[in-house]
Structures are given as C-alpha cells and as structure tokens.
Amino acid sequence: MSHETIIRGLKDLINAELLSIHPNEHTAHVQRESDRSAIILHASSIETCLVYLLKDKMGHLNGEEIKRLFDFEGPIGSFSNRIRMAHALSLIDRPQKKRIEIIKEMRNAAAHCHGAVSFETEAIRQAVFGLYGRSAETVEEWPGNQTRILFDLFCVNFTSKLTGDDRALSPEEVFSVALNRRAGRQEPSPDK
Numbered sequence: 001m002s003h004e005t006i007i008r009g010l011k012d013l014i015n016a017e018l019l020s021i022h023p024n025e026h027t028a029h030v031q032r033e034s035d036r037s038a039i040i041l042h043a044s045s046i047e048t049c050l051v052y053l054l055k056d057k058m059g060h061l062n063g064e065e066i067k068r069l070f071d072f073e074g075p076i077g078s079f080s081n082r083i084r085m086a087h088a089l090s091l092i093d094r095p096q097k098k099r100i101e102i103i104k105e106m107r108n109a110a111a112h113c114h115g116a117v118s119f120e121t122e123a124i125r126q127a128v129f130g131l132y133g134r135s136a137e138t139v140e141e142w143p144g145n146q147t148r149i150l151f152d153l154f155c156v157n158f159t160s161k162l163t164g165d166d167r168a169l170s171p172e173e174v175f176s177v178a179l180n181r182r183a184g185r186q187e188p189s190p191d192k
Helices: 003-014 023-032 035-057 063-070 079-088 094-112 122-131 144-162 171-182
Strands: none
16 A cells, blocks of 8 residues: 555545544544543544534535635634634634633643643642533532533533524533532433
8 A cells, every 4th residue: 555545544534524424423423532531532522413404504616616725724624713813703602712722722632732631630620610600629529530621511512602503502501510420410401
C-alpha cells in the first residue's frame, strides 16, 4: 500500500460523519474509553457540531470554498477559530462560547499532557465544575468516576442543545439531575 493511500485512509477516518453514528452507540463507545480519551472524544463531537452549524450558515458556498475555509490552514480550520466564528455569527451565545473554550482546553490538556490525566486531576475537576458555573470547592468531594459522569452528562446534553434538540436541559438542570442521581433520588425525564 502506498504512503498516499495510507494517509488518505487515515484522513477518511477523521472525516467520518458523526451524524452517521447512532447517539447511543457513540455514547456507549465513549463510556468504554479512558478519561483522557473521553475528554478528547467529547470535545471532538462538540467541535463537529460547530462545523455543522457554520457550514449550514454558509450554504451558498460551493465545496471548494468550504474546503478552503475549513482546512487546517484555513481561517476556520482550528477549534479556536470555529468557536470565535460561531460566536461572531450568533450561532452560540457568550456563556456557550466560554463553556466550549473550557472543553477545548480540557482536550488540549488531555492530548498534550505527558503525565496522567483523569477526572481525579484537580485542573480537570475544576474545569468540569466550571462548565456548570460552580467551583469544585463549593461542592462536596466527588470522586473521579462521578465527576466523569457529570462531564459526560454535560457534553451529551450540550451537543444535543447545539444540534437544536428542544429537549436539551440547561447546565443548571443537568447539574440538578446529577446531584439527585448522586443522592439516589430519581429525577423525572425531561420529556414528561
């Protein structure tokens, strides 16, 4: 197999459509991954949602124009620039922008830190609670596995909200559901 064929095959994996994967299958896949991988996968899903939102707004452009904008060296080729552009076009509001920036930095830490990264890592814990507008010091000590559940809940719900799901909860509602689950109380589902 040629070098070019190998590279093309790997690039095709990157370009596989998130929406072609059933949400339950994607969630189950992420839950089987390590903490580090889960952070990277959730961030990738959120970035993909931003790309869909931006491309939808640019429906009048042809494929080559879209490619030049979204290629890595294009003006909307990085996660940071996608966040900025989505906010500039009012596709996301300022609180959503700040939350996505936290997730982007969590992804960067997970991808580039040479040490251990988990939901026990203090900076990661602080980031997760920051997504909810809370400080980890103001919440009783949650073990890493429960902090991960809180992160998973946030990201799955946030991705749903970005894709226009009207049933998606606010971060405060998600946090309340997580607190009730932690306390052993069953919360009614949002569609009831």
